[in-house]
Amino acid sequence: MDAGAAPAAGSPSAPRPGARSLRDGDCLILHDPALLAAPQAAHFDPAHWRDAQRGEARGRGSAIVFRPPPPLAAGAGDWVLREYLRGGLPAKLLKRQYAWLGRERSRSWREFRLLQALRSDGLPAPRPVAAAAFRGSLSYRGALLMQAVPGAQSLADRLATGAFALREDWPGLREVLRRVFDAGYFHADLNARNLLRDAHGGWWVIDWDRGRAGVAPARCRSRLRRLERSLRKIAAAEGWAPGPTSALLTALDQELRA
Numbered sequence: 001m002d003a004g005a006a007p008a009a010g011s012p013s014a015p016r017p018g019a020r021s022l023r024d025g026d027c028l029i030l031h032d033p034a035l036l037a038a039p040q041a042a043h044f045d046p047a048h049w050r051d052a053q054r055g056e057a058r059g060r061g062s063a064i065v066f067r068p069p070p071p072l073a074a075g076a077g078d079w080v081l082r083e084y085l086r087g088g089l090p091a092k093l094l095k096r097q098y099a100w101l102g103r104e105r106s107r108s109w110r111e112f113r114l115l116q117a118l119r120s121d122g123l124p125a126p127r128p129v130a131a132a133a134f135r136g137s138l139s140y141r142g143a144l145l146m147q148a149v150p151g152a153q154s155l156a157d158r159l160a161t162g163a164f165a166l167r168e169d170w171p172g173l174r175e176v177l178r179r180v181f182d183a184g185y186f187h188a189d190l191n192a193r194n195l196l197r198d199a200h201g202g203w204w205v206i207d208w209d210r211g212r213a214g215v216a217p218a219r220c221r222s223r224l225r226r227l228e229r230s231l232r233k234i235a236a237a238e239g240w241a242p243g244p245t246s247a248l249l250t251a252l253d254q255e256l257r258a
Contacts, residue, residue, distance in 0.1 A: 151199025
């Protein structure tokens, strides 16, 4: 199995991977030693990867895509580095700073743990590499390294370019969302940019910041309304062709009524 591939549901070969922690100055790091044996604070600085950068990922957080050079991660494919950024009014005052409540409650460490849990349950989420919390006296800033989804194209991009086909794409996407919800995983910001289709046609759910496990499936499923709103908002802002978007909205409404 490719290191970035999601393990099969119920597979005995998909145990929860180990995680280790260490400190590099004011940087508290949680990492997967199988992917990154000796992480450093510098690994969470986008400038460190400038020569290896291959692109940027869209979203509220600041994210870059890069190819880690050997021997750091030979044959590991692309990685994503995402810095946690605030949205809305708080971003004008404290764009990267969050209140310090302990490393296990930092957003980066919590997302790392949640991604590991999702993958252990056989769900298609990115494999986390390392999480960092740069601690100040009363606040911290966070960053997360993870493996990139190979050949990824977001649902938003597929709709914008006309590549989305309801008959081809919706059954797989619906099945993935049902599995995630039935397993009790709550996504805090389910939108058209956080659903990715890989090079083989499989669907992934990304950006699990503020997500939770152990939530009632019905409440998890209610996030389809959030997805529905995001589709309408982005479609109006970017002028998508109405046909595919309308067909998907109808399918989402039927799923919610089922």
